[in-house]
Amino acid sequence: MPGPGQPAAPADECDVIVVGGGIHGVASAYFLAQKGQRVILLERDDCGHCASGVNAGGVRTLGRKLAEIPLSLASSQLWRTLDFLHGFDGAFVQTGQIKVAESEKDMLVLQERCELLAARGFHHEKLIDRQQVREIVPAIAPHVQGALWVSTDGFAFPYLIVQAFARQARRLGADIREQSAVQSIKRKDKTWHVSTKDRIITGEMLLLCAGAWTADLARLCGDSIPVTAGGLMLMVTQRMPHFINPVLGATSRGLSFKQFANGTVVIGGALECEADAQTNHAELDFSRLGNSARIVTDLFPFLNNISVTRAWSGLDGYAPDHTAIVGPSASQDNLYYACGFSASGFQLGPASGQYLAQLMTGETPDPAHQGLLPARFA
Template sequence: MSAPQQSDVLIIGGGIMGCASAFFLRQRGLSVTLLETDLVGRQASGTNFGNVRRQGRPLYQLPLANRASAIWRKARELLETDVEYLQRGHMRVCYRDRPDIAAKMESYAVEAAQSDLDLEMLSGNALRDRFPFLGPEVMAASLSAQCGHANPRLAGPAFARAAQRLGAAIHENCKAVSASRDGIDFHVVTDDGRSFRAPTLLVTAGAWAKAFVEGFGETVPLTSRGPNMCVTEPLPYAIGPSIGVATPETVESVYFRQVARGNLVIGGSIQNQTFPEQYRVYVNPANSLGQWRQMQRLFPAIARVNIIRTWSGIESYLPDDQPVMGPSGSVSGLFYAFGFSGAGFQLGPGVGETMAELIATGSTDIDLSPYRIGRFAEG
């Protein structure tokens, strides 16, 4: 085994959470080493829909989402590269058979305004005039003009490169197989025999975080699912906001966005089975066909469009659909940020800045109590 490599902070997991944390930790002057089993941003952070949305989140999560949005808006300057962030809005729609959902959207808009999220409610002719392509079942919509979308395949690696320019050590194809507390330091060993030490450990390992959590004597009911994704042939650019269906029915929950090149990126509906031990997930054709049928309810003209690629990834989920984020409940110097339940991409930069603030100063203005890991031990 080689001599241990020492740093101030050691990060396990190179998705957008880990890479953004490394970047902001370096901005604060702490030395950082990040270990990624595969390539940075290749798992959930690179295979998701790319939504940069705030609406639809719990109200207590909006301060974190707002912090993230401020970073997304300056991402090109901050990261010195284009992550294809487009601030074209985000819109949730509901169908005519669910007037209760429309009422909830109205109520949410009033409450969210107190957290600096301005939502415009649309229905009737006003909705049809602005979005004539929506299907006849669509009854109402909630539009957030200050949200948007970005390219998930670019964002995680962009944060990693920016962190490297500031001096972070990013190790790809470097699988952490054990993590322990050894005196004042954490000691992490990789599958190729390398050894790393730091007084602070941050676990951002997504669907693979559970083994590390349990290794430190804590418990977390983490599971994984695979998003069902596809992209169409390019069309003339005309859509603007990313659009999704607000519904309690998983099968109906489709969403789409149009990139600058004209392609439509589509996600939602039934998810795929994952095999995290093998780092594999397979797209179920039945899920794709069901998703396509639901998309035709939302956007009937799409029936004449060709799909050119499908894919999936491995996302981590928790029973309450809220992440674990913040300090360990039992081990000093140990921190977590994982389990974002399919809704973490937009939050990623804000999570990184918040975790860096917490690690560097011992506190943060963001309320992390809803995300404490102890909530699962408490039942």
């Protein structure tokens, strides 16, 4: 019992324990709290400290793996309609995303992609010709022949988006505890007991969304999930006059880049590097960064003399099929996962949180997301 005048200790019992305060943890906490669930979220550092706070902020349905498309389209809807993701510096901006074809071969690849999507009932990626590309990106190099275009995609400032979700989740009653690394997990009498250095939290359901570290936590639950850590790099240039609106990628060369309102250009696009999950370190590979910069100058030759001012890296959890893992454990009751986002999980955060909240509260979920279930690896 607290003494007179002392605040009551926070309750350690809840309905759902969420582990990980990245975009997937905070979005899940928000949607679960909205459904009246008592949520305690445990984050080792600060929310948004890892991939969700340092990524390129690309909000992309374009070029998704087939199994991810329904979740990505549902997320696109949420990015455009959730009020608290709009109206501040760094909020979601709907600039569109474009993937350019640099050769006839690239054009064929894009055409086949469009036909494949149409055969599956997806029509969000539009094939556009040389002239239409120039209407959207007037500064593009002459060799570009066409592109795929999604006008409803865009980008956002990732750290601020994580904070926005965390704030809303707290407002709805979610108890978000930072500096609370999970050390052990046990199951007793159908209840999860999750220990941090000074508390034991109990809950009926457990959601693991700990990015590159999810497999370690799954092992503590007596389960296994095939997620491995991978490193990703980004670099940013000096400020320059505004020359491009959409986020731009290439078809046969790994590239994604965007220009922020302040004039800087962020360059990435699944630029992988060596990573060590133990030390939370991903080693910058300057020769790969150089190759990426060359693709940018091929597409925009006038950027040849622009300086790169900073490069950084982060870790993400990779699934063997490079496709998100979202849903219940195949072997343990009341254990759920959101992980394995393999370099493109930021955009999926809102819909993944909403979908998990539906699943965990017994609502009939959208069967279109079944391709993401952990059971595919069982």
